[in-house]
Amino acid sequence: MDTSSPHSATETELALLDRYWRAANYLSVGQIYLMANPLLREPLQPEHIKPRLLGHWGTTPGLNFIYAHLNRIIRQRDLNLLYICGPGHGGPGMVANTWLEGTYSEIYPKVSADAQGMQHLFRQFSFPGGIPSHAAPETPGSIHEGGELGYSLVHAFGAAFDHPDLIVPCVIGDGEAETGPLAASWHGTKFLNAARDGAVLPILHLNGYKIANPTLLGRSSDEDLRQLFAGYGYEPLFVSGDDPQKMHRLMADTLDRAFDRIRDFQQQARQGHTGDSVPAWPMIILRSPKGWTGPKTVDGKKVEGFWRAHQVPVSECRENDEHRQLLQNWLQSYRPDDLFDEQGRLKPELQALAPQGEKRMGATPYANGGRLRKPLKTRDIREFAVKIDKPGDTQEQSTAVLASYLSAIFRDNPDNFRLFGPDETASNRLSKVFDVTNRTWMEEIRDYDEQLAPDGRVMEILSEHQCQGWLEGYLLTGRHGLFNCYEAFIHIIDSMFNQHAKWLKVSRKLPWREPIASLNYLLSSHVWRQDHNGYSHQDPGFIDHVINKKADIVRVYLPPDANTLLWVGDHCLKTWDRINVIIAGKQPEPQWLSMDEAIAHCEKGMGIWPWAGNEKPGKQPDVVMACAGDVPTMETLAAVDLLRQYLPDLSVRVVNVVDLMALQTRDQHPHGLEEQDFDAIFTRDRPVVFAFHGYPALIHRLAYQRNNHPNFHVRGFNEEGTTTTPFDMTVLNELDRYHLAQEAILRVPGLQEKAADVLDKLQEKLAAHHAWVREYGEDIPEVRDWKWPSQQGGGEVGD
Numbered sequence: 001m002d003t004s005s006p007h008s009a010t011e012t013e014l015a016l017l018d019r020y021w022r023a024a025n026y027l028s029v030g031q032i033y034l035m036a037n038p039l040l041r042e043p044l045q046p047e048h049i050k051p052r053l054l055g056h057w058g059t060t061p062g063l064n065f066i067y068a069h070l071n072r073i074i075r076q077r078d079l080n081l082l083y084i085c086g087p088g089h090g091g092p093g094m095v096a097n098t099w100l101e102g103t104y105s106e107i108y109p110k111v112s113a114d115a116q117g118m119q120h121l122f123r124q125f126s127f128p129g130g131i132p133s134h135a136a137p138e139t140p141g142s143i144h145e146g147g148e149l150g151y152s153l154v155h156a157f158g159a160a161f162d163h164p165d166l167i168v169p170c171v172i173g174d175g176e177a178e179t180g181p182l183a184a185s186w187h188g189t190k191f192l193n194a195a196r197d198g199a200v201l202p203i204l205h206l207n208g209y210k211i212a213n214p215t216l217l218g219r220s221s222d223e224d225l226r227q228l229f230a231g232y233g234y235e236p237l238f239v240s241g242d243d244p245q246k247m248h249r250l251m252a253d254t255l256d257r258a259f260d261r262i263r264d265f266q267q268q269a270r271q272g273h274t275g276d277s278v279p280a281w282p283m284i285i286l287r288s289p290k291g292w293t294g295p296k297t298v299d300g301k302k303v304e305g306f307w308r309a310h311q312v313p314v315s316e317c318r319e320n321d322e323h324r325q326l327l328q329n330w331l332q333s334y335r336p337d338d339l340f341d342e343q344g345r346l347k348p349e350l351q352a353l354a355p356q357g358e359k360r361m362g363a364t365p366y367a368n369g370g371r372l373r374k375p376l377k378t379r380d381i382r383e384f385a386v387k388i389d390k391p392g393d394t395q396e397q398s399t400a401v402l403a404s405y406l407s408a409i410f411r412d413n414p415d416n417f418r419l420f421g422p423d424e425t426a427s428n429r430l431s432k433v434f435d436v437t438n439r440t441w442m443e444e445i446r447d448y449d450e451q452l453a454p455d456g457r458v459m460e461i462l463s464e465h466q467c468q469g470w471l472e473g474y475l476l477t478g479r480h481g482l483f484n485c486y487e488a489f490i491h492i493i494d495s496m497f498n499q500h501a502k503w504l505k506v507s508r509k510l511p512w513r514e515p516i517a518s519l520n521y522l523l524s525s526h527v528w529r530q531d532h533n534g535y536s537h538q539d540p541g542f543i544d545h546v547i548n549k550k551a552d553i554v555r556v557y558l559p560p561d562a563n564t565l566l567w568v569g570d571h572c573l574k575t576w577d578r579i580n581v582i583i584a585g586k587q588p589e590p591q592w593l594s595m596d597e598a599i600a601h602c603e604k605g606m607g608i609w610p611w612a613g614n615e616k617p618g619k620q621p622d623v624v625m626a627c628a629g630d631v632p633t634m635e636t637l638a639a640v641d642l643l644r645q646y647l648p649d650l651s652v653r654v655v656n657v658v659d660l661m662a663l664q665t666r667d668q669h670p671h672g673l674e675e676q677d678f679d680a681i682f683t684r685d686r687p688v689v690f691a692f693h694g695y696p697a698l699i700h701r702l703a704y705q706r707n708n709h710p711n712f713h714v715r716g717f718n719e720e721g722t723t724t725t726p727f728d729m730t731v732l733n734e735l736d737r738y739h740l741a742q743e744a745i746l747r748v749p750g751l752q753e754k755a756a757d758v759l760d761k762l763q764e765k766l767a768a769h770h771a772w773v774r775e776y777g778e779d780i781p782e783v784r785d786w787k788w789p790s791q792q793g794g795g796e797v798g799d
Contacts, residue, residue, distance in 0.1 A: 005256035007076045014248045017068050019339060020100070020353050021244075023346060024064035025293055026334040027096035030118070031125035032057060032312060033327055038118040039336055039344055044328045049317045054126035055133045056089030058310040059173055061292040062205050063093040067361070069251050070169055071101070073259055074355040080166050082477070083361045084156045086182075087173035087205065088146020089311075091134040092125065098140045100346055101354035103362030107140055107512050115344025137507040141362035143369070143476040148499045150179030151469045156200045157188035158473020159366065161459075162415045164270075166198035166366055166477075167262060174218045175210035181465035186232040188470075189281050191440045191461070193454050194269035196415075199262045202234070202283040207290035209307035218287075225285055235261065235280040240287035242305075247288065258282035274454070278442045295330055298323075365478075370514025372478030376573055377412040381405065381566040385595035388563070391611060392590040392637070392788030398630065399524050399586045401562035402569050403432035406482070409573070410436040410457060418474060420459045420467040421484040428484050428524040429586040433458060464492040471519065472500055480517040480573060487523040487583060488530065488539040497579070501549040504577050508552075515576035522569070524586045527693070527717055528631035528735075531726045538721035538729075540694035543660070546581050547698065551669040555580045556660040558693055560633040561591045563598035564658055571602070583693060585630045587726075590788065592633070605662030605671055608681060612637055612654035612788075614644060620683055621653035622751075623744045628657040629693025632716075635730055636691045638786055639740035646741075646758045650748070655681055655688075663702040675707070682708050687747035691735055692716035713747055715740065727779040731769060737783075738762045738769075 009017070030038060032055035037048040063085060074081055085094055098104040099121055105113045111120045124130030131138050134146020144155050156170035176182055188200060208218035217225065222238055229236040237254045241247045265279045291309020296302070303313045314330070316323045341347055358364055365371040384405045386396050409417050410433055419425065419433060426434075438456030445452050459470055464485060471481045500519055507513040523542065530537035546554050555578055559565040565584045572580035592609075593601060601607050615621045627636035633656055640652055657663065659671055666672040673681070682688055684707045692699050696714035703709050720732040730736035742762050745755045752759070765782075772780045 005253075005260050007256050009072060009249075009252040013072065014252060016349060016353055017072060018244055018248055020071075020350050021064055021068045022334040023100060023339040023350060024068065024093060024096045025061050026331060026336055026339065027099060027118070027121065028060045028064060028092035029057065029294075029331055030122045031055065031092045031095065033317060034122045035127070036119060036123075038122055039115055039340060040328065040331055044317075044324050046318045046324070049324065049327075050127065051318065052126075053312045053315060053317070055092055056311050057092075057294055057313055058209070058290040059087040059090045059205065059207065060093040061294070062207060062286065062288045063087065063090040063171060064097065065247070065251065065288065065292075066169070066171055066203060066205070066286070067093065067097045068353070069255055070361065071354055072252065073255055074359050074361070075353075077259060078359070079259075080359065080364060080366065081361055082143070082159055082166060082168045082364055082366045083141060084144050084152050084159070084168060084170040085135045085142065086144070086152030086171050086176050088134040088144070088148065091132065091136070091139065091146055094135045094139050094142060095121070095125065095131070098362030101360045101362055103140045103360050106363075113345055115340075118344050137503055137510060137513060141364060141367045143367050143473065145499050145503050148496070149176050150181040151465070151472075151496060152176065153182055153185035153188065153200070153202060154466050154469025155473040155476070156202070157185070157192060158470035159477040160192060160198035160200050161418065161470070161474055162196065162479060163198040163366065163477060164196055167201060167259075168198060169201045169203055171203045171205050174204065174206045174208070174215035177204060177217050178210075178215065181463075181469065184461075184463045184466055185469070186229075186234070187461070187466075189233055189278055190442050191459060192281075193440070193442060194266045194279065195274070196455065199266065199281070201258055201262065204283065204285045206285060206287045207292070208305065209290050209310065211310055212307050222285075229283060229285075230280075233278055233280060234283040237282055237284050238287070239284060242289050242292065244293075251286070254284060258284060277444070293333070295326055298326065367477075368513055369476045369478035369516045370576075373514070373517060373576070374416055374478075376409065376417060376480045376517070378570060378573065379405070379408050379412070381570050382595050383408075384566055386562045386591050388591055388594040390790055391592045393790070394591040395588045396562045396591050397429045397586055397588055398559070398562040398565045398584050399522070400429040400432065402522075402565050402584070403430040405566055405569060406430065407432050407436045413480070417480045418457050418459055418471075419482050419484065420471045422464050422467055422489070423460050423462045424484060424486060424525070425458055425460060427586075428522070430484060464489060465496065468493040468496045472496070475516050475519055478516070482520045482522055482573070484522040484524065486530075486537065487526040487542065488537045490521065490523055490542045491539065491545070494542075494545055497546070501553050501579055504553050504579070505550050508577050518572060518575040518578035518580050520572045521579075521581045523581065523583045526583055526585060527721075528629075528729055529585055529587050529726060530721075531724050531729050534723035535721040538717070540583075540717050543581065543583070543694045544698050546579065547702070549579070551661070551664070553577075553579055554661075555671070557582045557658055558629045558660060559584055559602070559658055560627070560630050560656055561589070561593060561598070563591070563593050563595045564602055566595070567598050567602040568658065583629065589630055590634055601656070602658050605659030605673065606655060606657040606681065609654045609656055612640055613652045614648075615651050615653050619651065620686055622651040622686065622748050624653045624655055624682055624686055624688040625740070625744060626655040626657065626682070626688055626690040627692075628660060628690075628699075631730065632691035632693055632735060635735060635737045635740060637788055638737035639744070641789060642737060642741045642762070643744060646761070647745075647755060650751070652744070660702065663699065663706075665705050668705070679707055682706070684708050686711065687744070688712045689740060689743045689747060690714040691740055713743060715743065725773050725777070725779045727769070727783045728773050731766065738766050
């Protein structure tokens, strides 16, 4: 082993470091088991033990070992490190280390740095009214929720992008290493630019077992692991053993080697000496026993180095005298009197091992990204507006219009904004951003490649998991971003969305956590324009999943055209501590509202479009034709056009909904319309035919408390799809103009009998469409060439 680093640890330093590690282990065990007698000043009694033992010991001593050694690296090299704890069950270690370094007591004064605070530290862990058993928003220094198995490394890379002064040691458990997202995360180095980004130091922590089985990588030979990670492009460095004295020396020397490598790569890149290939960044493979330093056996069964160490190794300490004595012996093996003084404070020579101030990993502002967040520089959306003379006269690709706005964001925010997507930026018509930046690419670039560059700021990899994780890490460390994706495949990250929503919910209640920029999704290539790819690409259900979360966290927007999309995009990028879902089409489509009209409409969340209806002044309409989504809006207006042709005396009101959450009552969601305003739009007793982008049941779920909800008749995606024409997709799901017009006639009392001939004509049109599309493979001219009649256009958007 090369020990030539000028930072090499002395034997005295390592002896102190071993005591610090023992202190962290002692505190970790205490959190799992004790509610009193924290320093063992008297023999353990049943009442000192928690009645319910919850927590995970197996991974914790290894995490404490790494944390202690990283403290030495910080002190000696004056570095900013962000510790990402992939084995989320190692929460006791994360809490213990932040208490030892002083951060925990500063944030939570009740948990003071003495015996009284230690008792509170122990009692609160996995206890009603206390803290979770895993790394969580409540844990100082954490950006990674303990339940997020598989995402630690992708979060680490997201944190490192555009943070040149940050190094992110990321501990990956060998159980976590078996997940698909983690396996893809190793490719993050191909997107990491040493000249402008920070660095990630993966530490693969192999203790051999997960909950009840061996792990795949834990059983792999060193040579197999060396080949695997060399193939990924890393330089694997091994630290293996169970003798603490030898392991401390080996770990210290290995960390010195790794950080020397990182320093050299960054210096070369920042001096302009870039090589022809991605650097072989170091990564560490740490093999240590599961439950290291804990009981070797319990009741004659193997524990240390086996899966029985995973959770609570000694489980009957209240009722079983032998177990309680085993626990006492275990705790005393760490020699607490050698670690803490009479007042229960960490001894001064051990306190000196922790970094100071914001260099402490529990206090780093990189783990509290709102402290680093700078406002995004944006331009007036009117600069990018589509000029509208009359509703429906202009055809535009709405996402292409938004791309011009995003290009300006890139231009004005060179180190504070990135766009993430799974190889779909161009497909989603956002190519205008490539006028300003390129795709990030650190591998070989050939002379015929396009829009690839090491300093590109568009992050594309064909993995929704990686895009989501990169963006989360980027946001959690203080920056801004947007994730664009095909609507049907955003479901791949459902569980990641869940965890981020939970993180936001909890962190917003913690006064010490500053707000971070919102996680923004742009879902295009949506269900109604996936006619070319077919049924596998047709699914609008992500909205339903999102709306399960706490009302004050999520927002869903369905802008009907480009100007409303500009307002929504601009609004969402300026928010914080939210998850915003924007669904907008990429195909040429009619444009309805001027920018001033779009602003007024979006600020209200929904509204009446007087120019589209034919209501009599001062009278209620016969029917309300409502819509949410771009294709449903077009089909609704086409249906209204048919009704005005066939039944000119029928009084029709047209309502468009941009902000889906406005349908809920105000007590359900902060964007919900007040009851009187909702009634003024939808009436209290008239039929409402609602054309919706997604599954119809969702509208009923959102509006069920509204006065007129019994008269809501919703049409949307009914799980019918195939490879077909755009209009045929709406017909298959009965969301088309003909079905919508029929629905209106059927729902207005007494109209069905009077308009039987109109119903027949509409049915004939459906039959004609069916025959035509199967004969010619394109939509009928009446549909293909339809435009909103100019004599019906004009006028301001109402309220």
